[in-house]
Amino acid sequence: MTAVAPELETIGRAARQAARALARLSTETKNQALRHVARLLVERQEEVLRANERDCEEARRAGLSPAVLDRLQLSAQKLEAIAADVLNVAALPDPVGEVIEMRTLPNGMKVGRKRVPLGVIAAIYESRPNVTVDIASLCLKAGSAAVLRGGKEAINSNRALAAILRQGIALAGAPADAVQLIENTDRALVGQLLRMREYIDLVVPRGGAELIRFVAENATMPVLTGGIGVCHTYVDRAADLEKAVRVVFNAKCRKWSICNALDTLLVHREIAPLFLPRIAREWARAGIEMRCDAPSLAILEGAAVEGLALRPASPDDFGREFLAPVAAVRVVDSLEEALEHIERYGSGHSDAIVTEDYSAAMRFLDEVDTAVVYVNASTQFTDGAQFGLGAEIIDSTQKTIARGPVGLREITTYKWFVLGDGHVRP
Numbered sequence: 001m002t003a004v005a006p007e008l009e010t011i012g013r014a015a016r017q018a019a020r021a022l023a024r025l026s027t028e029t030k031n032q033a034l035r036h037v038a039r040l041l042v043e044r045q046e047e048v049l050r051a052n053e054r055d056c057e058e059a060r061r062a063g064l065s066p067a068v069l070d071r072l073q074l075s076a077q078k079l080e081a082i083a084a085d086v087l088n089v090a091a092l093p094d095p096v097g098e099v100i101e102m103r104t105l106p107n108g109m110k111v112g113r114k115r116v117p118l119g120v121i122a123a124i125y126e127s128r129p130n131v132t133v134d135i136a137s138l139c140l141k142a143g144s145a146a147v148l149r150g151g152k153e154a155i156n157s158n159r160a161l162a163a164i165l166r167q168g169i170a171l172a173g174a175p176a177d178a179v180q181l182i183e184n185t186d187r188a189l190v191g192q193l194l195r196m197r198e199y200i201d202l203v204v205p206r207g208g209a210e211l212i213r214f215v216a217e218n219a220t221m222p223v224l225t226g227g228i229g230v231c232h233t234y235v236d237r238a239a240d241l242e243k244a245v246r247v248v249f250n251a252k253c254r255k256w257s258i259c260n261a262l263d264t265l266l267v268h269r270e271i272a273p274l275f276l277p278r279i280a281r282e283w284a285r286a287g288i289e290m291r292c293d294a295p296s297l298a299i300l301e302g303a304a305v306e307g308l309a310l311r312p313a314s315p316d317d318f319g320r321e322f323l324a325p326v327a328a329v330r331v332v333d334s335l336e337e338a339l340e341h342i343e344r345y346g347s348g349h350s351d352a353i354v355t356e357d358y359s360a361a362m363r364f365l366d367e368v369d370t371a372v373v374y375v376n377a378s379t380q381f382t383d384g385a386q387f388g389l390g391a392e393i394i395d396s397t398q399k400t401i402a403r404g405p406v407g408l409r410e411i412t413t414y415k416w417f418v419l420g421d422g423h424v425r426p
Contacts, residue, residue, distance in 0.1 A: 003192075004192045004195060004196060005184075005189060005192055007182075007184060008182070008189060008192055008193060008196065011147060011180045011182060012120075012147070012196050012198070012199030012200065013199065014177040014180060015120045015145040015146075015147050015177065015178075015180045015199060015200075016119070016120055016145070016199050017175075017177065018145045018175040018176075018177035018178040019117065019119045019120050019143075019144060019145040019178070021174070021175045021178075022117065022140070022143045022144065022145060022174070022175065022178055023096075023116070023117050023143050025143065025174055027094040027096075029172050029173060029174055030090075030094065030140055030141050030143070030172075030174070031090040031141075032171075032172040033140060033168055033169045033171070033172035033174050034086050034087070034089055034090035034137055034140065034141065034168070035087065035090055035168075036167070036168035036169075036171045036172055037083075037086050037133070037137065037164060037165055037168030037169070038083040038084070038086040038087045038090070038168075039083075039168075040164045040167060040168050041079050041080075041082060041083040041086065041133070041161075041164060042079065042080060042083050044160075044164055045076055045079045045080075047160055048074065048079060048157065048160045048161060048164070049074060049075070049076065049079070051156040051157050051159065051160040052072075052073065052074040052129065052156070052157040052160075054156045055072060055129075055153060055154050055155065055156045055157050056069065056072060056073055058153065059072055059153050062153075064153060065323075065324075066257075066324070067256075067257040067323040067324055068126075068127050068153065070255075070257040071127040071128045071257055071258070072127050072128070072129070072153060072154055072157075074129060074130070074157065078130065082130050082133050082134075085133075085134065085137070085385050085390060085391045086133060086137045086390075086391075088385065088390040088391070089137045089138060089141050089390035089391055089408075090141070090390075091390070092141065092389070092390050092407075092408060094141065094408075095115045095142060095408050095409045095412050096115055096116065096117055096142065096143045096412060097114060097115065097116075098114060098115045099112055099113070099114045100112075100113050100114065100115060100414060101113045107423060108420075108421065108423070109418060109419065109420045109423050110418070110419040110420075111416065111417075111418050111419075112416070112417055112419075113414045113415065113416055113417070114414060114415065114417060115409070115412040115413070115414050116143075116412060116413060116414060116415050117142055117143030117144045117412060117413075118142070118144045118201045118202055118411055118412060118413050119144055119145070119201040120144060120145045120146075120147060120199055120200050120201050120202075121135070121139050121144050121145070121146055121147070121200070121201065121202045121203075121204065121393070121411060122146075122147040122148075122149070122193060122196075122200045122202070122203045122204070123135045123146065123147070123148050123149065123203070123204045123205075123206065123393070124149045124190060124193070124203065124204070124205045124206070124207070124211065124215060125148075125149070125150055125151065125204075125205070125206035125207055126150070126151040126153070126154075126206070126207035126208065126211065127151055127153060127154060127207070128154070128206075129150065129154045129157035129158055129161055131150070131206060132148055132150060132157075132158050132161045132162060132165070132181075133161055133165065133391075134384075134391040134392060134393070135148065135204070135391075135393055136148065136162075136165045136178075136179045137165075137390075137391060138390070138391055138392070138393055138407065138408060138411060139178070139393075139411065140169065140174075140178055140179075141390075141408055142408050142411045142412050143412070144201075144411065145177070145178045145179070145180065146178065146179050146180065147180045147182065147193070147199075147200060148162065148179065148180065148181045148182065149181075149182040149189070149190065149193060150181075151185075151207070152185040155183065155185055158181060159181065159183060162179055162181035165179045166179050190214075190215075191218060194215060194218045194219040194220060194221075195220050196220075196221075197220040197221045200221050201221060201222070202221060202222050202223075202224060202401075202411070203215060203219050203221055203222070203223050203224070204223075204224045204393055204394050205223065205225060206226075206394055208228075209228055212225050212226075212228065222401065224393070224394060224396055224398070224401050224402065224406065225394075225396065225397065225398050226349070226371075226394045226395045226396035226397040226398065226406075228259065228321055228347045228349065228397065229258075229259035229260055229261070229263070229321055229347060229349035229350060229382075229395070229397075230263050230264070230319055230320065230321050230345060230346055230347040230349065231251070231259075231260060231261060231262050231263050231264075231347075231349055231350045231351060231352075231379045232262070232263070232264045232265075232266055232338075232341070232342050232345075232346060232351045232352070233247065233248055233251050233262050233264075233265055233266070233351070233352045233353075233354065233379065234266040234267075234268075234332075234335075234338040234342075234351075234352070234353045234354070234364070235248065235265070235266070235267045235268060235271060235275055235354045235355075236268055236271070236335060236338075236353055236354060236355035236357060236360050237268035237269075237270040237271050238355045238356045238357035238360060239268075239271060239275070239354040239355050239356065240354075240356055241271075241274060241275060241278065243354060243376060244275060244279075244354040245275070245278050245279055245282060247352070247354050247376065247377065247378050248262065248265060248279050248354070249279065249282045249283070249286070250378040250380060251352065251378040251379045251380055252265075252283065252286075252288060252325075252327055253282075253283070253286045253288065254378070254380050255380065256288075256322070256323070256324060256325050257323050257324070258323075258380070259321070259323075259349060259382075259395060260349065260350050260379050260380050260381075260382040260383065260395070261322075261323070261379070261380065262327060262379060263320060263321055263322050263327065263328065264318060264319075264327065264328040264329070264330065264341075264345065265279070265327055265328070265329045265330070266330050266331075266332050266338045266341060266342075267296065267329070267330070267331050267332070268331075268332060268333075268334070268335075268338075269295070269331050269332065269333050272295065272296065272299055272331045273299055276296055276299050276300055276303070276329070277299070277300065277303035277305060280300055280303065280305045280308050280310075281305050281306075281308075283308070283327070284305050284306065284307040284308040284309070285307070286325070287309070287325050288309070288325045288326070288327055289309035289310075289311065289325060289326045289327070290308065290309065290310050290311075290327055290329050291311055291312070291313040291314070291317045291326060291327070291328045291329065292310065292311070292312065292313055292328075292329040292330075293312075293313050293329065293330045293331060294312075295331040296329045296330065296331045297310070297312055297313075299331075313328050313329070313330070318330065318341070318345050319344070319345035319346075321347070335360050335363065335364070338353075339363075339364070339367050339368065342368055342370070343368075343369070346368075346369075346370055347397060348369065348370045348371055348397040348398075349370060349371060349372070349382070349395060349397050350370065350371065350372045350373075350374065350379040350382040350395075351368050351370045351372075351373055351374070351379070352373070352374035352375070352376075352377060352378070352379050353374070353375055353376075354375075354376055355375070355376070361375045361376075370397075371395065371396060371397055371403045371404040372395075372404050372405075382395055382404070382405060383395075383405060384405040384406070384407050386405075387404075387405050387407075389405055389406075389407030389408065390407065390408070391407070392405040392406055392407055393406040393407070393410070393411055394406050396410075
């Protein structure tokens, strides 16, 4: 077994020591640190944007995809939004110390459970520098240290953001080592990090399928997985057409490079001749390519929508996360067929139905086995901030530990406490 690099050992020890101090911090101290971080994100934005531009220039020279560039790029507006999310985390109730159960046993002993920090949470992620702040701010509020390993393409941005996080924490009198950034971009360190069970309590991979699979297969500590989003929207035969166009357009076009963007559009056969040309006109103006099964292709070829990028779907287009201005389209004969399609091709992230039929909506909610299920709303709402969590560690697609947007409570654990008065067990 390859030894762990000394720099990782140093980071692990520092994070573990900081976690012990964090567990004793008051809510006000943690909130003060977060407020400092939010202020510094705005005050030092020029420094962050210069670092981010260096990353973007390198990414363009390396020929990285438009989706990666879109996730990588920061702006003053984005930094202000990130700062606002940090303030939202500060405003949330502190879960640490919350008593979640308390009862008195027949023998008079009191037994309860209360929330406590996990300890040290490691995150391995790609492209998106905002994740550095999201994860660190949530970990801080939940009383855990964060070990961050971002992608090579965002290293300059992450260094600038980590410096702000550490400064803000220190200004509040809290341990700056609560945030540890692994600056060495050597991929071999990821495998070593996954063996540091004595220092790390939970690892969270955020990125492509290859990264998530590697972490899940090699980590020696618990893993919280998610992020792969093959998201469906099903337009039922009882859908309101105006509502359906609005929801489907937003689900794809608001931001097509993120995991909660629509990948596959399912349309009931009865409504397809009316709906498909309407959404095609909107998508054509937005530059969306439609990869269609035979029935939807025939409808759209007959509609002759100006400027529409249209092509037959291949079998691989269904069940694919595009992260691009591309959507697969299929006509189905029934709600049952839509449910079967989602069961076969979905990733368990976010799926939606557009319908005015209450029974169809309730059946969809009950039978679609996914983390977030929508009725008459865009899948792009799957986000911790949008759900009132302040930010999120990950959009989890697994069923243990946590599911869907993971916020503060989901990254704590609990301990039992027992209050006796000289009790002994007979």
